[in-house]
Amino acid sequence: MAQKNTIPFGPQHPVLPEPIHFDLVTEDERVVDAIPSISYVHRGLESLVEKRDFIDFVHVADRICGLCSFMHSMGYCQAVEEIMGVEVPLRAQFLRTIWAELSRIHSHIFWLGVAADAFGFESLFMQALRLREPVLDIFEETTGGRVILGASKVGGVRRDIDADSLSGISKRLAHLRPQLEELSNVFINDYSVKHRLSGVGYLSKEDAYTLGCVGPMARASGLDMDMRAIGYSAYKYLDVQPMIETDGDCYARCLVRIRENFHSIDLIREAIGKIPEGPIEVKVKGAPNGEYMSRIEQPRGEVIHYAKGNGSRFLQRFRVRVPTFSNIPAMIKILKGSEIADVPNIILTLDPCISCTER
Amino acid sequence: MGWFKRSPWVLHYNATSCNGCDIEVIVSLTPLYDLERFGIINTGNPKHADILAVTGSVNEKSRQVLLNLYEQMPNPKVVVAVGLCATSGCVFQDCYNVLGGVDKVLPVDVYVPGCAARPESIIDGILKACEILEEKYSQRKKTGYPAAKE
Numbered sequence: 049m050a051q052k053n054t055i056p057f058g059p060q061h062p063v064l065p066e067p068i069h070f071d072l073v074t075e076d077e078r079v080v081d082a083i084p085s086i087s088y089v090h091r092g093l094e095s096l097v098e099k100r101d102f103i104d105f106v107h108v109a110d111r112i113c114g115l116c117s118f119m120h121s122m123g124y125c126q127a128v129e130e131i132m133g134v135e136v137p138l139r140a141q142f143l144r145t146i147w148a149e150l151s152r153i154h155s156h157i158f159w160l161g162v163a164a165d166a167f168g169f170e171s172l173f174m175q176a177l178r179l180r181e182p183v184l185d186i187f188e189e190t191t192g193g194r195v196i197l198g199a200s201k202v203g204g205v206r207r208d209i210d211a212d213s214l215s216g217i218s219k220r221l222a223h224l225r226p227q228l229e230e231l232s233n234v235f236i237n238d239y240s241v242k243h244r245l246s247g248v249g250y251l252s253k254e255d256a257y258t259l260g261c262v263g264p265m266a267r268a269s270g271l272d273m274d275m276r277a278i279g280y281s282a283y284k285y286l287d288v289q290p291m292i293e294t295d296g297d298c299y300a301r302c303l304v305r306i307r308e309n310f311h312s313i314d315l316i317r318e319a320i321g322k323i324p325e326g327p328i329e330v331k332v333k334g335a336p337n338g339e340y341m342s343r344i345e346q347p348r349g350e351v352i353h354y355a356k357g358n359g360s361r362f363l364q365r366f367r368v369r370v371p372t373f374s375n376i377p378a379m380i381k382i383l384k385g386s387e388i389a390d391v392p393n394i395i396l397t398l399d400p401c402i403s404c405t406e407r
Numbered sequence: 408m409g410w411f412k413r414s415p416w417v418l419h420y421n422a423t424s425c426n427g428c429d430i431e432v433i434v435s436l437t438p439l440y441d442l443e444r445f446g447i448i449n450t451g452n453p454k455h456a457d458i459l460a461v462t463g464s465v466n467e468k469s470r471q472v473l474l475n476l477y478e479q480m481p482n483p484k485v486v487v488a489v490g491l492c493a494t495s496g497c498v499f500q501d502c503y504n505v506l507g508g509v510d511k512v513l514p515v516d517v518y519v520p521g522c523a524a525r526p527e528s529i530i531d532g533i534l535k536a537c538e539i540l541e542e543k544y545s546q547r548k549k550t551g552y553p554a555a556k557e
Contacts, residue, residue, distance in 0.1 A: 059472055061451065065429045066421050067469065088469050089423040092504040099501050108498050114427025114523060158430060161437075177437035184434075195427040195523045403426045 050075045057391065059088045064395070065162070066402040074388055082383040084376060090406040094366050101361040102128055102336055106201055109353075112368060113404040114195045115158065116346045118151045120368070120404075121200040123353040126280065127342040128202050131357055134332055138282070140204035142323040145282040146217070147191070147199055148344075149312040149319070154183040155347035156305045156312075157228075159399050160235065163302065166392045167244045175231055182224050186217055204329025214320045221313050228313075232306045245299035249382045249394040252296060259378040262371045263349020264304040265398060269296035275345035286318050298397040305399075335361050346371055348399050370404040413544075414446030415485075415537055418456035420476055422509065423499070424463025427523030428490035432460055435526035435533075442530055445537070453479040458536050460529075464492045465512050466504045477513055483543035485536040488515045489529055491522040 053074050059067035067088035073081035096108050109124035110117050122144050129136055161176030184194050190209050191199040199206050209217070235241055251261070256269035266273045267290060274290035276283045291307040293300035336357030343352050349371030356365040379398050386394055417436075421429050436442045436449050450456050453476045465473060477486070488509045491497035499505045509515050516539050519532035 059469075060420055060453075060476060065419075065433065066426065067472065088466075088472065089421065089463065090466060090468070090504050091423050091464070091499045092502045093499060096499075096502060111425045111427070111498055111522070114425045114430055117425075117427065174438050177434060178439060180434075181439045193523075194525065195430060196425075401426065403421075403424065 052080070055388070061392075064392075066400070068395075068400065068402050070383075070391075072383070072388065072391065077388050079383055079386050079388055079391065082380050084380065086402070086406055088406070089403045093407050094368070097363040097366040099362075102357065102363050103202055103332070105363070105366070107198065110196055110198055110200075112407060113370075113401055115155045115401060116151060116348070116351075116404070117195060118147050118197045118199065119344060119346045119351065120353075121198070122148060122281070123342050123344045123351055123368075124355065124366075125200050125202050126344065127340045127353045127355040128336050128357075128363075130340040130342065131336040131338045131355060132202075132332065132334065134203050134330060136204055137327045137330060138324050139208075139326045140328045141282040142285075142319050143205050143209060143328065144200060145286070146209075146316055146319050146323075147187075147197065148281070149316045150183055150186060152312045152347045153309055154180050154187075156309050157183070159305060159347075159396075160231070160302075163393070163396050164235075166396045167241070169241065172231070172234055179224065179227055179231055182220055186220065189213065190217075201329065203332040204327075206329075208328045214323065218317050218320045221316060225310070225313055228309060232309070235302055235306060242299065245302060245393065245397075246295070246297055248298045248390050249386060249397060250295075250297050251378055251382055253294075255381060256296070256378060259381060260374045261349075261378045262374050263346070264301055264308070265349065265375050265378060267291060268293045268300040268304045270294040273350070275343050275350045278343065280342070280344055282319060285322055286315050288315065298393055301397040335359055336363065348372055348401055348404075349375065351404075368404070368407060370401065370407075372398070372401045372405045375400075376405075412541065413457070413537075414448075415457035415540055416448055416450045416455055417442075417458045417460050417533065418450055418453050418476065418480065419460045419462070420473060422461050422463040422469040422473055422493070423466045423505065424490065424492060425523075428462035428492070431523050431526050432462060432489060432529060435529045440526040440530060442533060445534065447533060447537075453477075454481065456480050456484075457540055458485050458487060458533060459513075460487045460489050460533070461493050461509045461513070462489045464496045464499055465506045465509055467506070470506065470512050473509070473512055483540060483547060485516045485540050485543070486513050487517045487519060487532050487536045489519045489532065490524040491520060494518045494520065497522055
């Protein structure tokens with residue numbers, strides 16, 4: 049029997065933009081155990097609800113994570129609105145949906161780039177990040193921010209998008225589509241990429257279910273789980289189809305995200321076609337009294353925002369259950385028995401978002 | 408801005424950032440903004456790095472990691488605090504696990520504002536850091552090794 053070695057992985061590691069630490073126990077080249085240790089980016093922002101009132105807290109919710117910033121503020125607003133019984137205007141719901149889907153596109157393209165970097169395909173990484181810029185330009189023109197949008201507020205959205213800009217967005221996405229197809233083609237058909245990803249990090253459907261996977265991780269293993277299908281915000285008026293693969297390996301996770309990109313473009317164009325005229329916000333009176341759990345689909349999976357108010361301006365409790373947190377048990381399961389050289393790939397195909405997880 | 412004699416390498420560490428500034432640091436290194444045209448590349452190894460770009464405020468656990476990274480970098484070195492969190496703590500300064508800006512732990516040379524910091528301002532900040540690095544080199548030449556205490 050080979051000798052057991054413990055190799056530290058992280059918190060500062062070239063493939064990880066974020067700090068997470070693993071103690072990898074290895075036998076020769078094979079990982080036999082992986083012990084995660086987190087809290088390198090723990091800030092304790094959930095306790096801030098006691099110091100900021102529920103209207104101001106949207107700004108903090110926006111900054112839970114930079115990649116899915118808009119979806120966090122949207123989920124928080126939905127929870128508070130539901131407690132207070134605020135009816136959000138339809139136009140605001142559509143605008144939220146458009147921004148949320150744009151966030152999904154930019155997050156997935158960023159993921160494709162970082163994954164390419166992890167398996168050593170530098171030029172693909174550069175191409176992916178170049179293609180991400182048009183989406184960020186749309187954000188900047190419509191909200192003023194590139195990553196932290198600050199567009200959502202309790203009772204609606206802060207800014208309207210006029211009809212010309214909406215058709216412009218639609219046109220630009222139509223222009224982005226062929227370029228994205230070209231990029232995706234490399235991921236799908238390139239021999240070396242396929243060789244590097246297929247068969248690596250296999251997760252069966254049963255394991256994905258029992259370990260509580262969410263998002264692309266669960267969908268790549270054949271689980272039909274997409275919170276957009278429950279029809280929050282304007283998704284009930286749109287034709288949402290979960291993208292499902294059955295292979296359960298790194299390659300399948302890659303495919304799921306690529307197909308979701310194109311589906312998001314379709315959804316945005318559909319939403320732009322259906323968006324009604326009307327106000328973008330309603331006045332919010334009073335303070336939240338009660339509790340609610342809002343579930344929305346982030347790029348990484350289902351996120352739960354729990355809010356509890358007692359009738360004062362300050363919420364009593366706010367809690368976020370993020371997708372990466374529920375995917376970590378599955379990641380540990382896959383890491384056991386994998387090759388040490390595959391570890392960065394496996395961790396990245398999960399698309400970990402540590403700053404969400406540790407808040 | 409003049410020509411630099413060296414091509415400084417950047418080490419990026421996320422102290423407790425929300426990711427916003429991290430992705431902007433990465434974006435500033437990729438084709439549209441392209442910090443690499445100045446010969447600056449992103450490295451994962453502190454022993455190869457001249458500039459430490461820190462995003463996010465510092466907490467109890469990342470403090471030690473940050474100090475370790477700083478210690479491992481060769482002299483002279485420059486620290487750039489990217490984003491509002493790294494300069495003051497931003498919206499998180501009242502959180503129980505946030506010590507404050509990076510300057511609570513390391514001597515910071517350049518502060519880059521913005522939430523999230525824009526790629527243009529990150530590039531500007533890193534170029535300022537290059538100038539400071541040149542200055543530190545010339546100072547070392549005058550006063551001899553080791554470099555003047557920072």
